[in-house]
Amino acid sequence: MNVTETKLKGCFIIEPRLFRDPRGYFFESFNEARFGELTDTQIHFVQDNQSFSSHGVIRGLHTQTGDFAQAKLVRALQGTVLDIAVDVRPDSPTFGQHIAVILSQENQLQLFIPRGFLHGFSVLSETATFFYKCDNYYHKASEKGVAYNDPFLNIDWQIAASKTAVSEKDVQLPLFNDIFHS
Template identity: 65%
Template structure:
């Protein structure tokens, strides 16, 4: 695995070493020892989640707060998405900044998102299957989020507004407040 830290401290892009031949390919998508050694984290994942969405579906920006905060390791199994993470850690030098990474079945990139970040993605392909590991169990009462179209964050979702498909729940999330 090749692991590179983003401009947002504690967030990493993970590129697997893909071995291929006429039969297909193989790669190790996660190795706890290598991950811990290269990132300096001791994250232990306890829950896997998967979603399927069509083009234009935007899910986010979401997080869990308090003792239910979650670190995530995200990837795309099929299709292509623009994955977005926002630093919501008040004491961070990059508080309020975001990073966007295209994840696809072709590039096999993954993003590690530590606790304290908002997360969202938009589907750029006809369909996409999104998979992620969490280091803490989901708790509905700990949900929080920020609107995808917040003018302060000014995230470029790479699709026109009229093509975005947003859940009713995400449409009423509050705007970012520094």
């Protein structure tokens, strides 16, 4: 596996080593010991989640805080998504900055997002199956979120505004500066 740290400290793009033959391919999607060696990050995942979405769906921007904060390892099993991570660690030099990474069944890239980040994605293909491993359990009372179209964050979701599909819950999320005070 090849691991590259992004401009957001602790956020890594992971490129697996694929073994191809006439039958298809095989790869190890995660190895806790190897990941720790390559990133100097100790992680133990306790919950896996999966979603299926159609073109134009935007999910996010979400986080969990306090004792239920979550680190995530995400990837697209089918289709193509634009994955977004926003640094909301108050003492971070990249506080309020984001990265955008294309994750697809073709490139097999994964993104590791540490605790202290907002996360979301948009579906660029006709459909997408999205998978993520979490190092902490979901806890509704610890949920926070920011509007996907927040002008301060200025994220290009690569979806025309007329084609977006966003949940009612996500449409009602507050603006970044209303909860994080940049």
